[in-house]
Amino acid sequence: MSNSTDKTNPAEQPQQKPQVLEEDDEFEDFPVEDWSQEDAEQSAANGGNEHLWEESWDDDDAAEDFSKQLKEELKKVEAST
Amino acid sequence: MFDLDSRAISVSASQANRVRLTMSGTLLNDFIAAHLYESGPRLATVFTPDIYNDNLQTFHELFEPIGLPDDLRDKVFLPNKKQLKVSKAEQKVWVEVFVEYWKAVNELFMYQNRQPGASAVVIFNAWKKFVNVLIRGYSSPSSFPAWTLPCLYISGKYLRVFAIKADAEVVSQGSASFGFQDDLAADFEKNGNLEEAARIMNRMFTLCLSDRAPIEDSRKWGIYNTTNLLFKTYFKINSVGLTKNLLRAINAQSHDLPRLEAFPKSHIVTFEYYVGVIHFLDENYIEAEKHLTSAWRMCHRQALKNRELILTYLIPCHLVTTHTLPSPRLLAQFPRLEEFFRPLSNCIRKGDLVGFDRAMTAGEEEFVKRRIYLPLERGRDIALRNLFRKVFIAGGFEEAKDGQPPIRRTRVPVAEFAAALRIGTHATARTRVDTDEVECLLANLIYKGLMKGYIARERGIVVLSKNNSAFPGTGV
Numbered sequence: 243m244s245n246s247t248d249k250t251n252p253a254e255q256p257q258q259k260p261q262v263l264e265e266d267d268e269f270e271d272f273p274v275e276d277w278s279q280e281d282a283e284q285s286a287a288n289g290g291n292e293h294l295w296e297e298s299w300d301d302d303d304a305a306e307d308f309s310k311q312l313k314e315e316l317k318k319v320e321a322s323t
Numbered sequence: 324m325f326d327l328d329s330r331a332i333s334v335s336a337s338q339a340n341r342v343r344l345t346m347s348g349t350l351l352n353d354f355i356a357a358h359l360y361e362s363g364p365r366l367a368t369v370f371t372p373d374i375y376n377d378n379l380q381t382f383h384e385l386f387e388p389i390g391l392p393d394d395l396r397d398k399v400f401l402p403n404k405k406q407l408k409v410s411k412a413e414q415k416v417w418v419e420v421f422v423e424y425w426k427a428v429n430e431l432f433m434y435q436n437r438q439p440g441a442s443a444v445v446i447f448n449a450w451k452k453f454v455n456v457l458i459r460g461y462s463s464p465s466s467f468p469a470w471t472l473p474c475l476y477i478s479g480k481y482l483r484v485f486a487i488k489a490d491a492e493v494v495s496q497g498s499a500s501f502g503f504q505d506d507l508a509a510d511f512e513k514n515g516n517l518e519e520a521a522r523i524m525n526r527m528f529t530l531c532l533s534d535r536a537p538i539e540d541s542r543k544w545g546i547y548n549t550t551n552l553l554f555k556t557y558f559k560i561n562s563v564g565l566t567k568n569l570l571r572a573i574n575a576q577s578h579d580l581p582r583l584e585a586f587p588k589s590h591i592v593t594f595e596y597y598v599g600v601i602h603f604l605d606e607n608y609i610e611a612e613k614h615l616t617s618a619w620r621m622c623h624r625q626a627l628k629n630r631e632l633i634l635t636y637l638i639p640c641h642l643v644t645t646h647t648l649p650s651p652r653l654l655a656q657f658p659r660l661e662e663f664f665r666p667l668s669n670c671i672r673k674g675d676l677v678g679f680d681r682a683m684t685a686g687e688e689e690f691v692k693r694r695i696y697l698p699l700e701r702g703r704d705i706a707l708r709n710l711f712r713k714v715f716i717a718g719g720f721e722e723a724k725d726g727q728p729p730i731r732r733t734r735v736p737v738a739e740f741a742a743a744l745r746i747g748t749h750a751t752a753r754t755r756v757d758t759d760e761v762e763c764l765l766a767n768l769i770y771k772g773l774m775k776g777y778i779a780r781e782r783g784i785v786v787l788s789k790n791n792s793a794f795p796g797t798g799v
Contacts, residue, residue, distance in 0.1 A: 267693075268555060268558075268559075269555065269593055269596055269597070269629055269632055270626065270628050270629055271480070271589075272588075272589040272592070272593075272623055272626060272629070274589065274623070275364070275587045275588075275589045275590075276587035276588050276589060277588055277589075277623050281623055281624055281625075282588065282620065282621050282622065282623065282624065283619055283620055283621070283622045283623075283624055283630065284619070284620035284621075293650055293652050293653065294649065294650060294653050295641060295645075295647045295648065295649060295650055295653075296647055296648040296649065296650050296668075296672075297650075298798065299672070299709060299712065299797045299798070300716075300798065301672070304673070305713065305716055305717065308713050308717060308746075309717040311746055312713075312714065312717050312739065312742055312743060312746065315742035315743075315745050315746055316738065316739060316742045318742075318745075318752070319738060319741060319742050319745070320738075
């Protein structure tokens with residue numbers, strides 16, 4: 243309800259786009275003031291944050307395709323020069 | 324006649340028995356109970372302006388400002404004189420607080436019933452008076468005790484809510500009567516009430532920060548909560564710069580503040596989120612990541628919206644600082660983030676430069692709105708790095724010397740990078756890719772530390788670093 247300001251001019255803003263984003267911009271008040279570490283994102287239950295980020299850049303299947311593609315492209319370049 | 328309601332009895336039956344409640348209206352009962360048990364949250368419910376709450380309706384119907392001082396004296400303070408530790412001076416302020424509260428609540432009901440004269444601006448002004456009296460309760464020598472702080476928080480929270488509504492009303496009325504001719508004036512007035520609210524919140528901030536009472540009973544425990552209130556407000560009125568003053572004031576007092584972890588998590592997660600975003604907007608991504616990570620780790624697992632917001636900034640941060648992408652598992656939990664970041668991540672991963680540019684264009688509006696466009700744009704370098712890294716991988720290994728582990732080919736012709744660039748940019752037969760351009764891109768990546776090696780121009784090759792350090796941090 244604290245975000246209703248920017249929606250007050252329906253005439254000014256075309257209706258086609260729902261104004262969801264305005265609602266989403268604000269950090270919400272938590273329904274409780276405090277909680278235990280078990281209820282926190284990083285608790286003993288879900289370990290560290292190692293699942294957050296992509297571990298490796300390697301993609302073996304794609305690597306072979308790329309290798310072929312690269313060879314073809316090189317041939318084209320050599321042919322044109 | 325009501326008895327003390329059941330919730331109050333749970334703490335101590337004997338103590339409750341001694342309390343004399345001679346009046347109806349559970350709002351005042353809650354006030355008494357909150358004082359008996361020194362429960363801030365309970366006191367905050369008394370001053371929560373929820374017009375759909377029966378207790379508030381009863382309070383509004385049963386009392387009126389003129390009689391409230393006597394009612395409170397005769398029915399709250401006198402009968403419970405021994406149990407309630409409320410000094411005469413405090414009582415006097417509480418009476419005023421209740422009177423102003425009643426008036427503000429009255430405006431709310433009038434607005435709700437569409438009565439003439441009612442308006443969002445009038446509500447805001449009435450609420451402002453209530454907050455001012457409340458603040459006075461904390462400023463006087465016989466101040467309200469620190470446990471009552473939640474009541475200050477709730478007053479500040481709604482001060483902001485009502486100010487935003489009042490501003491919206493002003494804007495809509497202004498545009499109705501004047502059209503859009505006077506843009507400058509409209510801009511000036513757009514946040515007038517919220518700016519005024521910010522000034523009042525600033526007094527709350529000072530009230531908390533400057534309290535010299537021993538820490539057990541100090542308003543310093545309210546410092547992060549009031550700061551958060553101001554953060555939200557400054558972000559809303561587009562004055563993020565003003566947040567620096569608050570941080571400076573807090574830092575100057577840091578030796579007198581309990582450590583961060585000692586505060587309730589809701590205060591700290593919100594604080595860390597905003598501090599993270601403030602650094603983020605300053606393009607100080609390393610510092611931003613620290614605070615956002617801390618917010619992420621402490622955030623309540625069920626607070627989906629807040630977790631999503633933290634990640635909205637944490638993911639671009641991480642891309643810039645460590646050149647890594649969010650895992651599919653992480654994105655799968657947040658459909659909106661998946662929509663934002665998945666196409667970009669895929670292109671970065673594949674080294675698809677054209678796809679990357681397309682994804683940036685497709686998401687531009689959202690990215691700009693959320694102010695994450697700039698760091699995301701840096702993902703193009705990572706995409707290029709990945710493309711060139713694939714060239715390196717495709718180059719395979721040198722012939723192994725006996726017994727030695729195989730070593731990757733570290734001398735790579737510039738022509739191979741040129742060919743890769745043609746793939747990454749979806750070049751057609753007619754597109755030219757100049758060697759100069761390729762060398763320039765390579766030099767740029769080397770300069771940025773994304774690649775290690777040098778270009779031997781006269782021989783047309785790139786000599787890359789050995790020992791798995793040609794593309795630092797990627798395993799090769």
